[in-house]
């Protein structure tokens with residue numbers, strides 16, 4: 001019999017805090033002592049550091065605006081671009097429901113495009129077909145939100161030209177792909193604007209809710225900065241209608257500790273992924289596909305397995321936790337079913353993926369023993 005094994009969790013947020021506890025505790029103490037808790041020095045410094053990190057190397061100069069969470073970050077970009085009632089926004093159904101919720105939050109109409117079954121990202125050919133001839137009765141399409149799902153870049157190059165020509169904004173949902181690249185370009189710097197979630201489980205995560213937007217367009221950044229706080233351009237004076245979606249100082253200070261660790265964390269995720277690839281080689285289950293030019297950051301390491309429940313159970317008895325991202329596509333959820341437009345493919349690949357995907361454990365603090373335990377289990381598939 002095998003020696004008893006302990007459970008390898010699918011994610012471990014406590015481990016990520018403990019790995020840098022002293023620096024995080026010091027950052028929190030600094031904020032507590034400062035007497036300033038919302039939209040202050042820490043938030044401003046984090047926005048500058050995040051913008052500089054995004055712009056580093058060959059990228060455009062990016063301006064970043066912090067906000068309360070990733071859903072708000074998407075809504076803030078849409079509001080900043082003047083997109084609301086009377087506008088359609090294309091995105092995918094294979095995503096966190098937040099992407100679609102944000103579109104409806106601003107009063108716009110979502111239209112859900114199917115995915116490419118290999119990358120799980122938006123099927124750009126279908127999107128371009130919908131742009132060419134939108135479903136009848138739909139308001140004009142004003143923006144598209146491709147989601148870099150699981151940390152794999154969408155094929156943005158296929159749509160940038162046609163979107164520019166049609167006056168359609170390209171908004172990257174980078175909630176799962178902080179630090180990922182496409183042909184060397186940092187994700188979040190390729191479209192007109194980007195939205196990042198900084199939820200604790202993300203590749204860059206706070207210890208509470210947080211989000212950030214980024215854009216090379218200085219005027220859009222200024223508008224978003226006003227909208228996130230009641231539309232104020234100065235204290236108590238609102239030029240435009242706004243909302244309240246501020247980044248608090250405690251989370252900003254924690255994020256300033258974690259931002260410099262992000263690239264190493266992503267490298268560790270890639271190393272874990274490479275070990276899983278090797279363990280799966282020549283077996284019945286294929287490792288995740290990477291499109292040419294994509295530098296994946298493995299927010300999730302996702303396998304596609306028909307009859308996944310049996311495989312998940314076999315891994316579970318060997319002490320390997322798994323998860324499903326996501327079990328029910330947005331267009332099939334009770335909140336959306338029957339009232340949200342889809343493209344001509346009616347999200348058929350999305351529905352099929354939802355029955356087959358499963359996510360293995362992947363987080364930067366995984367020990368070698370944990371990685372080896374998962375690999376040993378994968379070799380038995």
Ligand SMILES: *Cc1c(COP(=O)(O)O)cnc(C)c1O
Pocket residue numbers: 069070071072095096098099147173175176197198199210211
């Ligand atoms: C997490 C996530 C969001 C939403 O972020 P919150 O911070 O939870 O509001 C949006 N889009 C995607 C793809 C996500 O994974």
